[in-house]
Amino acid sequence: MNGEASSQTTSLPWLLWLDEEIKGAIEEDYTNGLCVALKYFLLSTSDTAAADTALRVDALCQETLLDGDPLLKFQDDKVISGFLNALWETFFEVVKRVPYSDPKQDELVQLIHELRKLSPKPFNIWKVRIPLCFYVCQTNIVDRASVSSILRSQYSSP
Numbered sequence: 001m002n003g004e005a006s007s008q009t010t011s012l013p014w015l016l017w018l019d020e021e022i023k024g025a026i027e028e029d030y031t032n033g034l035c036v037a038l039k040y041f042l043l044s045t046s047d048t049a050a051a052d053t054a055l056r057v058d059a060l061c062q063e064t065l066l067d068g069d070p071l072l073k074f075q076d077d078k079v080i081s082g083f084l085n086a087l088w089e090t091f092f093e094v095v096k097r098v099p100y101s102d103p104k105q106d107e108l109v110q111l112i113h114e115l116r117k118l119s120p121k122p123f124n125i126w127k128v129r130i131p132l133c134f135y136v137c138q139t140n141i142v143d144r145a146s147v148s149s150i151l152r153s154q155y156s157s158p
Helices: 002-010 013-024 030-043 049-066 078-095 104-117 144-155
Strands: 122-125 128-131
Touching (some): 013 030, 013 078, 030 104, 049 078, 049 104, 078 104
Antiparallel strands (some): 122 128
16 A cells, blocks of 8 residues: 555656756755745645745745845845746646646645735845735736636647
8 A cells, every 4th residue: 555655646747846856956945945845735734734835935035035135135136036936937837737637736726825925025126126925916816717727828739
């Protein structure tokens, strides 16, 4: 039974992708931290997994990006744009590997809800001071149908 469960787990495309990303990443890299957080989240059976993962992403951002040199506080933060890009690129790479009928799709939507609940952390990008949750708060990805529609338009074959 244990070997069967292990075999089933290793055949999941999203898990294989996350494992490859984690293996190939530099441990201190925030992309590695995002992959580890998403893997933990998707393998967890905890009722608080989405909230816990949102807090892990928030802490990763805080530790990696926002606790830098205080003299740079009001300058454009080019690193934060890299973090946001890595966050959503990693998220969508995982989402497109989860079958649309899999309940994990609903869990991923719940993670978006939890990310939206985080308190804003303002930063400068493109000469405008915006909250860290800007990309999450400004999107209307609030249900499975919206996520599926976006993925179909982004990743469907021509």
